[in-house]
């Protein structure tokens with residue numbers, strides 16, 4: 001709802017007179033009060049299994065249109081969509097090519113969806129936590145390193161404990177990008193140079 005209050009445009013908004021601010025607050029209060037009066041409980045709607053004269057079968061509950069299948073029936077057996085192998089256990093590696101582009105895309109998604117709680121570096125100290133949200137675990141621990149990639153996929157898809165599901169917000173392909181970035185974050189804090197090939201190590205040591 002828009003409240004029709006027009007402030008003079010010649011002055012910057014930060015310098016409004018207190019009387020104008022008081023008026024604005026009053027109008028806003030009235031608006032919120034009015035909105036609160038429309039009670040959603042009292043709207044016309046069907047109770048579960050209530051009869052209806054709208055349809056020939058007399059029922060308000062409708063059958064699904066032909067071709068509708070439960071989502072887990074679509075994802076089952078496809079590691080890309082379920083994060084699980086044919087035997088139902090979580091996959092242990094990311095089932096798409098891990099490229100710099102994938103990680104960069106994962107960084108964008110992570111910063112949008114995960115950093116508010118997990119923090120930009122995955123230390124579990126995001127802005128929501130600083131405002132009282134229960135702290136998630138630090139990603140830089142052996143327990144999280146040990147989680148199979150498919151398990152993280154499942155955590156994003158279905159949520160975990162107090163963390164809610166991101167299945168409807170992050171598409172499966174983007175979930176793998178986020179996981180690639182989480183793995184990169186882990187390495188960014190705790191990489192072991194011994195894991196590099198001699199060639200790669202030489203390049204690293206030559207870096208300024």
Ligand code: HEC
Pocket residue numbers: 110113114115116117118128133134135136137147152155156160161162163164166170178182
């Ligand atoms: C609203 C806050 C919040 C957001 C946003 C969030 N998480 Fe979490 N996450 C949590 C909390 C809290 C836990 C711990 C849950 C528990 O132990 O009950 C957790 C746990 C986890 C775990 C550990 C699971 C385990 O098995 O120990 C992983 C991995 C994880 N989150 C990944 C992510 C990723 C990836 C994203 C972004 C797509 C994300 N989280 C977004 C709050 C959040």
